[in-house]
Amino acid sequence: MERQTRQRKAIRGALHQAGRPLSPTEIHALSRTRSRGLGMATVYRSIRLMVESGELVAVELPGEPPRYEAAGKHHHHHFHCRSCRRVYEVEGCPDDIDSLVPTGFSLEDHEVVLYGRCAACRR
Amino acid sequence: MERQTRQRKAIRGALHQAGRPLSPTEIHALSRTRSRGLGMATVYRSIRLMVESGELVAVELPGEPPRYEAAGKHHHHHFHCRSCRRVYEVEGCPDDIDSLVPTGFSLEDHEVVLYGRCAACRR
DNA sequence: GTCGTTGCAAAGCGTTTGCAGCCTA
């Protein structure tokens, strides 16, 4: 069972306050102000436990370090702005994904990443 | 100007024969049979040069080490086998990608990754 | 002969693990 330690409260607090997916390094930097002396190993161990328990989900984009966010969101994809590097959630899903699967292969899951410029950066 | 060495011929040969994106480790293993004593550093250096010269393109999948394939292919996506971890090329492309883009955003590119089991692993 | 290229080993870098002491329940 998981214990409610000062360090884990700091990590949860940082993730909640940021409101966007954070990398382990970002989590460490932000949590450090809430729990002095917090070690990197603890950050990694906490992330791993929270992902395994379903509290967090990993957001992995091609060529990017993994980020983590609160779990429980609906099926969605991501839009990666090439200007500000921010990641946005995208509603919906292509409905003809199945037609791409080669003969003999079985499809279990899929990921779609859109690249371009977000509304804020287009101005 | 690039020189035509035994090692680079081996790497090109391995990539061509495989016909699918290869990781640096895979390239090393396959090229070693063509050029005894080939070092890992040479593989990385060659890959870097070939990508910079436009001969190869990187295939970066979420949470995976980068793989490389010959450049100049027509538009395609990838299938990632969860059993053998190999990556295959997939023909075609969802035709309603545009409908996912949020209002005000401009779409420049996209990536689709399919996950499941390949024909070889299903047997 | 030049100088780009190679193999080896060492160095980086981000992540994981071993361990003794700490602290939550």
Next chain:
DNA sequence: TAGGCTGCAAACGCTTTGCAACGAC
């Protein structure tokens, strides 16, 4: 008090770099 949790440092796996020898042109 028990045993999960933590910080530190060492270990790891993958990639890059330094360097002297090698070899394509």
